[in-house]
Amino acid sequence: MGTVCVGGVYPAGCEKKRDTAAHSLLIGSGRGVFIEITHRCSPTLKWLTTSESFQLSRVCDIRNTVGNVPMEWYQDYPHIGYNLDGKKIFKPIRNKDELDEFLDKMENPDYWRTVHDKTTASDIRLTDEQVDLVHRLQKGQFGDVNFNEYEPSVDFFTNEVMIHPVTNRPQDKRSFIPSLIEKEKVSKLVHAIKMGWIKPRKPKETTPQYYDLWAKEDPNAILGRHKMHVPAPKMRLPGHEESYNPPPEYLLTEEERLVWEQQDAEDRKLPFLPQKHSCLRAVPAFSRFIHERFERCLDLYLCPRQRKMRVNVNPEDLIPKLPKPKDLQPFPTTMSLVYRGHTSLVRSISASPTGQWLVSGSDDFTVRFWEVNTGRCMKTLEVGGAVKSVAWNPNPAVCLVAVCFERTVLLLNPSLGDRLVVSSTDQLITAYEPPEEDKEQAVTWALSEGLEHNMGHRLTLTHPKAVKQVVWHGKGDYLSSVMPDNSSNLQVLIHQVSKRRTQNPFRKNKGLVQCVSFHPLRPYFFVATQRYVRVYNLIKQELTKKLMTNCKWISSMAIHPGGDNLICGSYDCRLAWFDLDLSTKPYKMLRHHKKALRGVAYHRNYPLFASGADDGSVIVCHGMVYNDLLQNPLIVPVKVLKGHQITHDLGVLDVTFHPTQPWVFSSGADTTIRLFT
Numbered sequence: 001m002g003t004v005c006v007g008g009v010y011p012a013g014c015e016k017k018r019d020t021a022a023h024s025l026l027i028g029s030g031r032g033v034f035i036e037i038t039h040r041c042s043p044t045l046k047w048l049t050t051s052e053s054f055q056l057s058r059v060c061d062i063r064n065t066v067g068n069v070p071m072e073w074y075q076d077y078p079h080i081g082y083n084l085d086g087k088k089i090f091k092p093i094r095n096k097d098e099l100d101e102f103l104d105k106m107e108n109p110d111y112w113r114t115v116h117d118k119t120t121a122s123d124i125r126l127t128d129e130q131v132d133l134v135h136r137l138q139k140g141q142f143g144d145v146n147f148n149e150y151e152p153s154v155d156f157f158t159n160e161v162m163i164h165p166v167t168n169r170p171q172d173k174r175s176f177i178p179s180l181i182e183k184e185k186v187s188k189l190v191h192a193i194k195m196g197w198i199k200p201r202k203p204k205e206t207t208p209q210y211y212d213l214w215a216k217e218d219p220n221a222i223l224g225r226h227k228m229h230v231p232a233p234k235m236r237l238p239g240h241e242e243s244y245n246p247p248p249e250y251l252l253t254e255e256e257r258l259v260w261e262q263q264d265a266e267d268r269k270l271p272f273l274p275q276k277h278s279c280l281r282a283v284p285a286f287s288r289f290i291h292e293r294f295e296r297c298l299d300l301y302l303c304p305r306q307r308k309m310r311v312n313v314n315p316e317d318l319i320p321k322l323p324k325p326k327d328l329q330p331f332p333t334t335m336s337l338v339y340r341g342h343t344s345l346v347r348s349i350s351a352s353p354t355g356q357w358l359v360s361g362s363d364d365f366t367v368r369f370w371e372v373n374t375g376r377c378m379k380t381l382e383v384g385g386a387v388k389s390v391a392w393n394p395n396p397a398v399c400l401v402a403v404c405f406e407r408t409v410l411l412l413n414p415s416l417g418d419r420l421v422v423s424s425t426d427q428l429i430t431a432y433e434p435p436e437e438d439k440e441q442a443v444t445w446a447l448s449e450g451l452e453h454n455m456g457h458r459l460t461l462t463h464p465k466a467v468k469q470v471v472w473h474g475k476g477d478y479l480s481s482v483m484p485d486n487s488s489n490l491q492v493l494i495h496q497v498s499k500r501r502t503q504n505p506f507r508k509n510k511g512l513v514q515c516v517s518f519h520p521l522r523p524y525f526f527v528a529t530q531r532y533v534r535v536y537n538l539i540k541q542e543l544t545k546k547l548m549t550n551c552k553w554i555s556s557m558a559i560h561p562g563g564d565n566l567i568c569g570s571y572d573c574r575l576a577w578f579d580l581d582l583s584t585k586p587y588k589m590l591r592h593h594k595k596a597l598r599g600v601a602y603h604r605n606y607p608l609f610a611s612g613a614d615d616g617s618v619i620v621c622h623g624m625v626y627n628d629l630l631q632n633p634l635i636v637p638v639k640v641l642k643g644h645q646i647t648h649d650l651g652v653l654d655v656t657f658h659p660t661q662p663w664v665f666s667s668g669a670d671t672t673i674r675l676f677t
Helices: 050-059 098-107 128-138 180-195 254-262 289-301 419-430 451-455
Strands: 015-019 024-028 032-038 043-049 079-082 088-090 114-117 122-125 335-339 346-351 357-362 366-371 377-382 387-392 401-405 408-412 444-447 457-462 469-472 478-482 492-496 501-503 515-518 524-528 532-537 542-548 554-559 565-570 575-579 588-590 597-602 608-613 617-624 634-642 652-657 664-668 673-676
Touching: 346 664, 357 387, 357 401, 366 387, 387 469, 401 469, 419 457, 451 457, 469 515, 478 515, 515 554, 524 554, 565 597, 565 608, 588 634, 608 652, 608 664, 617 652, 617 664
Parallel strands: 346 387, 346 652, 554 597, 597 652
Antiparallel strands: 015 024, 024 032, 032 043, 079 088, 114 122, 335 673, 346 357, 357 366, 366 377, 387 401, 401 408, 408 457, 444 457, 469 478, 478 492, 492 501, 515 524, 524 532, 532 542, 554 565, 565 575, 575 588, 597 608, 608 617, 617 634, 652 664, 664 673
């Protein structure tokens, strides 16, 4: 069973009591009372008539007169309320605890019909009539046994017009007085009709209207009356040779007649022999007349009538409306300096974070350091192989340059620029303390000493295979090296300089790795294979995105300083711009170069990017990325920079921007480095 709570009739408004312990609800109003019965399964809310509520209230002695207030207010007092005489109702001396409740439940046969009344702190035993009432309410029946819910309805309003009205209410006074508001509306309408603002409705014409469906059509239009109508080819008008009395020069000689008879029908100039007759009456019937008519019908029937739709387009409309290059300045336009000194092709260049120095690596086994503004070679270091890649540490507080050749990555301190930075870099490297347990690493770290240290060598990382590329992380402590080898899983390594640790981030490499790059802001790592660029989250250690480049072979990659855009150069003359928020497919494919692209780069501050190719040119483009996510990047080619000579079918091998100025450096197979400003 459940519980029930019954209350008296509340005359004003609608009162509501909620008994949280007994799970019951009582809502009263002037005409009756709501009662909620809470069963174990579901609560039921019912309306009791006044007589039923009185019947219930008569049995339950509702003595507490505190009204609709929470009983918690009396928990600190010895009494629980006031009776009808205004005397305190005291709480029982001992409240039942859970053990008493359980024993009562087990031993008391009337426990199921006992209800605790919070207002009087007493237990009320329901009578049989009240239990029957609760049962009826739980079944969804009416509280009163004698109430008939299916009484015949009395239809007060009928469709028949009755003599006496249903309501005999006298009409208002306002129904006899003319309305001032209506008078004002009518005067406004009259004024509008006088002024011609409102025109009277025309009477509808009942006569049916017919119209010509094709009246407005142009018969000469492409989509005319018959859409696919092609006029029949007209026959050639007869000439002098078809006359019954042609001029003598049209008549064939015996030799010409023999040649005409020997020719095939397709090769003959005339399908008949011109003949001369004395008068029109002497002209015989044409022997090939029916044959010619039949051929004409065949021509009309088998004529290949194909309609070619010509679209008249203004060629200028096909060119996209781009801003003028003058409005997109500054960008490099002229060649200012040529850095000469290398004796073989210069594969890689990198600028210092201050923009004062430039490092270059060449196939002549040397690394050269240049002063940018003067073109002077400050230092030349010989290494034991052709230099594949050089990278200056992007952190201005560290003076380190990474150089890779054959199986070695060298970390050099060129000792250029601020002496404090140079000395702090040396302290950073010498401050390393080896761990107690040496873990086996894929790379051997060696500290340079003696003559090598004086030359600028600081650390040597010996790899198991030939290294093609080296790239720094933006903070300057981590660098990554690439060893392309399709047969091995050891293609990409990440090194930490401060702890001299090396780790292989990938258990398995999918394809031949071409180049890698760190995200400038977030912990993402970009790995470019021949056709795809995969973006990995280094913290979660999972693949985030896979970009389809639509290129046959990726050669180079650069990431926008904002981190949301990426460009890829490829050996099939294409440059793909990716918007990482937009799609995994290229936002734009640029085919400006005629030969394979070797290097691409973004400027750190200006909206510029450049690409160098084997056609000997560097193309600088304006690439504006907007903060508004709804606006697409603006990509406009602004300048083609030429100057490099093509040597052994190789042109520009690497490009990089000056970190602060809108200048671009390019290195080529003609052993030179050029600065365009």
